[in-house]
Amino acid sequence: MSIPLSSATLSQIVGATTPEYDRSGVTVGIVHFGVGGFHRAHQAMYLDRLLATDPDAKTWGICGVGVREADAAMRDALVPQDCLYSLTLKHPDGAVETSVIGSIVDYLFAPDDPEAVVERLADPATRIVSLTVTEGGYNFSPATGEFDATDPDVVADLSGTTPLRTVFGLVTEALARRRDRGVPAFTVMSCDNVQGNGDMARTTFLAFAQLRDPELATWIADNARFPNSMVDRITPATPPELAAEVAERVGVADNWPVVAEPFTQWVLEDDFAMGRPAFEKVGVQVVDDVTPYEHMKLRLLNSGHQACCYFGYLLGYRYVHDACSDPDIVALLRRYMTEEGKPTLAPLPGVDVDAYIATLLERFANPAIADTVARLCQDSSDRIPKWLVPVIRDRIASGDGMPLAAAIVASWTRYAEGVDEQGEPIDVVDPLAARLVPLARQSRTDPLAFVRDEDLFGDLADHGLFAEPYLRALNLLRTVGARKTLEAVLA
Numbered sequence: 001m002s003i004p005l006s007s008a009t010l011s012q013i014v015g016a017t018t019p020e021y022d023r024s025g026v027t028v029g030i031v032h033f034g035v036g037g038f039h040r041a042h043q044a045m046y047l048d049r050l051l052a053t054d055p056d057a058k059t060w061g062i063c064g065v066g067v068r069e070a071d072a073a074m075r076d077a078l079v080p081q082d083c084l085y086s087l088t089l090k091h092p093d094g095a096v097e098t099s100v101i102g103s104i105v106d107y108l109f110a111p112d113d114p115e116a117v118v119e120r121l122a123d124p125a126t127r128i129v130s131l132t133v134t135e136g137g138y139n140f141s142p143a144t145g146e147f148d149a150t151d152p153d154v155v156a157d158l159s160g161t162t163p164l165r166t167v168f169g170l171v172t173e174a175l176a177r178r179r180d181r182g183v184p185a186f187t188v189m190s191c192d193n194v195q196g197n198g199d200m201a202r203t204t205f206l207a208f209a210q211l212r213d214p215e216l217a218t219w220i221a222d223n224a225r226f227p228n229s230m231v232d233r234i235t236p237a238t239p240p241e242l243a244a245e246v247a248e249r250v251g252v253a254d255n256w257p258v259v260a261e262p263f264t265q266w267v268l269e270d271d272f273a274m275g276r277p278a279f280e281k282v283g284v285q286v287v288d289d290v291t292p293y294e295h296m297k298l299r300l301l302n303s304g305h306q307a308c309c310y311f312g313y314l315l316g317y318r319y320v321h322d323a324c325s326d327p328d329i330v331a332l333l334r335r336y337m338t339e340e341g342k343p344t345l346a347p348l349p350g351v352d353v354d355a356y357i358a359t360l361l362e363r364f365a366n367p368a369i370a371d372t373v374a375r376l377c378q379d380s381s382d383r384i385p386k387w388l389v390p391v392i393r394d395r396i397a398s399g400d401g402m403p404l405a406a407a408i409v410a411s412w413t414r415y416a417e418g419v420d421e422q423g424e425p426i427d428v429v430d431p432l433a434a435r436l437v438p439l440a441r442q443s444r445t446d447p448l449a450f451v452r453d454e455d456l457f458g459d460l461a462d463h464g465l466f467a468e469p470y471l472r473a474l475n476l477l478r479t480v481g482a483r484k485t486l487e488a489v490l491a
Contacts, residue, residue, distance in 0.1 A: 002247035005254050007082040010100065015250030016086060019102035020052040023082075026061040026105050029277075031121055033167045034132040035064035035074050040101065041087055041235040041260035043130060043191050047103040049282040059125070060277040063106040065117055067167055075109040077256035083107050086246050086257045090368030098250045114164045121174030122183065127274035129171060130189040131201060137167070137192075138204045147207035158211055168208035175209070175224065176216050185223035187272045191231050195294055195386065198228035198269065227269035228290040230297055234369050235260040263363050267293040285350060292346040295390075296353065299341040301360055302387040303408075307336050308364065309376035310411035314421055314482035320371040324364035328486040333361060335490065336404040344394040374429070380412055381432040385456050396463050403469040407489045410473035411482070413450045416440035421481050444478070447471050 003009045010018045030047070032039060043062075050057045064083070066074055078085065083104040089097050110117045120126060131137070141148040148154065156162045157169030164170050175185055188205060190197035205226075209217035238257060246257045267285040270276075280286045285293070305320075311332065312323030323329050337357045345353065363369075388405055395402040416433075417440045418426045428437055436450070443449040448461045451470060460466045476485040 002251050002253040005081045005084050005086070005100065005252055007084070010084070013100065013250070013252055016098040016100055016246075016252055018100045019048065021058070021102070023102045023105060026051060026058050026103075027125060028063040028106055028120070028123075029060040029125060030062045030128045030130055031065055031117075031126050032062050032104075032130045032132070033065050033067060034134070034137065035066065035071075035078070035104065035107065036132060037238060037258050037260075038193075038231075038233070038235045039064075039130075039132045039191065040085060040104075040258045042231055042233050042264060042266065043132075044101055044103045045087060045264070046266060046279060046282050046284060047277060048099075048101045050277055050279065051103055054278055054281055057277050060128075061105040062103050062130075063108060063120055063126075064104050065120075065170075066107070066109045067111075067165070067170070069111065072109055072111075074256065075107055075112075078104065078107050081255060086250070086252055086254045088242065088246060088257060088259045089262045090259060090366070091262050092362055092366040092368070094368070096249070096368075098246060098252075100252070110164070110170060114170065117170050118164065118174050118177070121171060121186075122177040122181070124178075124183045126186055128187045128189050128272070128276065130191055131167070132191050133167060134192060135194045135200075138194075138200050139166075139168070140204070147204050149207075149211055154208065158208075166208075168205060171205060172209050172212055172216070172220075175220055176213070179216065179219050185220060185225075185273055187225040187227065187274065187276070189227055189229065189268075189272075191229060191266075193231055195298065196228055198226040198271075202226035223273065225271050225273040227271040228294075229269060230265070230267040230290050230293045232265040232297060232301065233260050233263065234363065234366075234371065236369060236371065239370075261363055261366055261369055263359060287349075292348050293351070296345055296348055296351065296356065298387045299344060299391050300337045300353075300357060302383065303341060303391060303405075304333050304337055304360055304364065305376045306380070306384060306388055306412070307333050307404075307408045309373050310408070310415040311482050311486060312373045313377060313415060313426070314411065314477070318373050319367075320373055320376060321365050321367040321369065323373055324361070328483070328490065330361060330365075331490050332404060332407075332486060333364070336408065340395060340400075340402050340405050341391055343398075343400070344391050374427075377415060378429040379431065380416070381430050381436060381456060384409065384412060389457060389460070392460060392466055393458075396460075396465050399465075401465055401469065403473075403489060406466050406469035407473035407485070409451065410470050410477060411485075413440050413443060413474055414477040414482075416450070417444075443474070447474065 153165040190201040242257050269290050270286045308323050317323035416436050418437050439450045451457045451461045
């Protein structure tokens with residue numbers, strides 16, 4: 001029989017590790033918007049570790065906040081469990097470990113009581129407001145790239161006539177109250193998997209504040225802080241069977257458990273308005289500049305995903321771990337990362353890049369994560385230009401070839417035709433699919449048509465260092481298929 005998870009039952013749990021600190025003494029210092037799987041497997045996990053080792057961390061407990069109607073489900077899962085939950089790590093060798101995380105000590109659902117959320121944010125004890133709201137949560141207009149002031153919820157919040165609905169409205173109102181009460185501004189700490197996440201947060205929150213009150217926007221700009229960070233841990237959506245598995249294996253009944261890979265990384269810019277937890281004590285890399293670490297992730301991990309997914313799909317693989325167990329794909333990944341990606345990186349204090357590459361190959365092949373090839377193939381028009389094209393440009397600038405990166409772009413072109421090697425349709429999931437699929441097909445008669453799209457590739461089609469290996473790989477993909485193309489490229 002499994003034990004319902006709560007503060008009262010922690011001492012009865014024997015199959016999982018439990019918080020090694022007195023949660024009753026932990027007070028809120030961080031308010032977090034967007035309590036999902038990633039936050040609970042990453043930031044909340046780090047703070048749980050810190051609470052277990054550093055008595056000074058007890059004033060940095062987390063109050064989770066849900067803003068969207070869908071967040072009511074997280075409220076209903078966590079609140080009856082005193083905000084406890086289980087985190088299960090699944091290792092490539094089949095080992096499994098489960099721990100109960102206790103760093104979230106309160107949860108507020110904003111639609112229930114927006115005023116309670118604002119007052120929690122305005123409380124002088126709140127020194128950090130953290131975010132995992134996804135890239136879309138920053139409310140950029142896809143058309144203009146600017147803050148979308150026409151969003152109905154933003155309009156409502158700016159009107160001041162309805163209860164606050166958005167993270168922008170709630171945070172800005174709290175900052176206004178802090179200013180009026182003589183309380184210092186807090187730090188807004190984005191933990192979203194977005195390049196320059198702190199800069200994005202600063203831009204969007206200041207844009208909202210400017211629309212509300214230009215003087216307030218100036219005060220926020222002068223006093224608040226928005227550190228950048230790089231975050232990494234593969235955290236799939238909780239599979240339906242996980243709760244039953246946790247109940248059977250460790251004897252804990254958890255309303256919403258989390259599963260993740262064992263690897264985790266957090267690189268955090270040391271720029272805080274009212275102090276911060278001593279995250280460096282639990283493995284967080286606290287640095288002056290996150291940019292080199294972001295480049296490492298984007299050019300190795302993220303571009304590595306692109307290296308495996310299109311070739312993997314064309315070879316018939318549907319799960320990432322299967323594709324990344326194929327010797328040819330493993331060779332492509334290792335050689336791309338080592339020979340083309342790594343040389344474009346700036347020095348990385350405290351990081352062994354070769355060891356990082358070896359870890360990536362192990363992570364990609366982890367069958368317990370069950371990541372899908374189709375997910376990696378999505379939204380390529382947003383990914384390739386940000387992740388892989390900068391590698392190609394740096395290689396061109398240094399006069400070096402990039403046959404592997406060029407072959408990866410060719411594999412995207414072949415995939416984007418929308419038909420696989422058996423003549424079966426491919427569902428090309430991309431916001432620009434209506435433009436890209438015809439261009440990919442046009443490139444059968446006009447070979448450079450796809451990479452002449454200047455919005456995505458700039459002038460790469462004009463550079464022989466890229467165009468020649470790209471055309472060679474693309475021709476091979478269409479004449480002899482993905483397997484022989486890989487063999488030829490790797491030879």
